Amino acid sequence: MSLKPESKANLERLCAKFRQDLIKLLHGIQTGHPGGSLSSAEILTTLYFEKLNVDAKKPKDANRDRFVLGKGHAAPMLYMILAEKGFFPQDDLVTLRQLDSKLQGHPCALKTCGVELSTGPLGLGLSAGLGMAMAARLDGLDYRTIVLMGDGELQEGIVWEAAMSAAKFKADNLLVIVDNNGVQLDGTLQEIMPMGDIAAKWRAFGWHVIDIDGHRVDEISTAVDQAKTIKGQPTVIIAKTVKGKGVSFMEGQSAWHGKPISKDDYEQAMKELEVTL
Ligand SMILES: Cc1ncc(C[n+]2csc(CCOP(=O)(O)OP(=O)(O)O)c2C)c(N)n1
Ligand SMILES: [Mg+2]
Structure with a gap:
């Protein structure tokens, strides 16, 4: 089912707000990872506000959907969303990455x-x-497990062990979304470790592949629904994104993977982001 116009507008408004709040927060604490957080804004927001069956009032409900942030460094964007959903108070956000905070850097x-x-x-x-997806099957539960991964993350060998196992076990209750921004920590994938045709790799491992624009909430929503209809194999959504999306001087720049935001950069970024809200 396609997104209703009011839901689409709401998601886009939330993404704009999260981007601003993220830059404000990371500037304030002078640490954290802006690039990969901005890249995942639409994916995380669409999942949490339209797709995932999760409820802050019942955070351990047996049948809740399981979301795993494989690319853990995008934690600031996840925290922004969890706070908005009521999992913890908004005031906690400023404690991000401080010693003993419940909001760790990852x-x-x-x-x-x-x-x-x-x-x-x-x-x-x-x-x-x-494992979570297999547990659902063993327990007779119908929750979904969704894992968000970075494209650089795909270079880890363990990913492909899990990918071939998921296909062997026909884990059709498991969905991977790849934040395919072409950039990793200190350069592009092309420079550091080219992954070639990512879609072809997942297909070769027995997965159903859906390609989308990862900054279009309607495409994300449709793909997540479509994945649910695929039986007998796991699905991966390959979401084309831009690292640092929304702040011109951060876009596509590995330098902004993780570095403190200066006062001048903060002001410039907020000027750009205010236009979109
Ligand atoms: C096993 C491991 N090796 C290295 C790192 C350091 N590291 C953190 S983020 C990152 C780059 C990740 O790139 P990508 O998955 O493409 O993330 P995104 O572009 O979405 O930020 C690296 C190498 C790590 N966290 N874990
Ligand atoms: Mg990347």
Whole structure:
């Protein structure tokens, strides 16, 4: 089912707000990862506000959908969304990455309500996500498991072990979304470690592949629904994105993977982002 116009407008408004709040927050604490957070804004927002069956009032409900942030460094955007959904108070956001904060620099399932899996070491999200999907089957539950991964993350060997296992076990309750921004920590994938045809690789591992524009909430929504209809194999959505999306001087720049935002850069970024709200 396609997104209703009012839902689409709401998601776009939320993304614009999260982008501004993210830049404000990361400038304030002088640390954190802007590039990969901005890249995932539409994907995370569409999942949490339209697709995932999660409820802050019942965070441990057995049948809740499981979301795993494989690319754990995008935690700031996830936290923005979890706070908006009521998993913890908005006031906690400023404690991000401070010693003893419940909001660690990378998601911590033991400290943060709404975080399903502690991540940070890239690659482990898919293995654990497959475990969650298999558990649903064993327990006779119909929740979905969705894992968001970076394209650089796909370079981890463990990803492909999990990918072939998921196909063997016909894990059709497992969905991967790849934030395909072409950039990793210190350069483009092309420069550091080319991944070639990512879609062809997943297909070769037995997955159903859907290609979309990862900044279009309607395309994300449709693809997530479509994936649910695919039986007998897992699905991966390859979402074309731009690292640092929304702030011109951050777009496509690995330098903005993780660095403090200066006062001048903050002001310039906010000027650009205010136009979109
Ligand atoms: C196993 C492991 N190796 C290295 C790192 C350091 N690291 C953190 S983020 C990152 C780049 C990730 O790139 P990508 O997955 O494309 O993320 P995005 O572009 O969406 O930010 C690296 C190498 C890590 N967290 N885990
Ligand atoms: Mg990337």
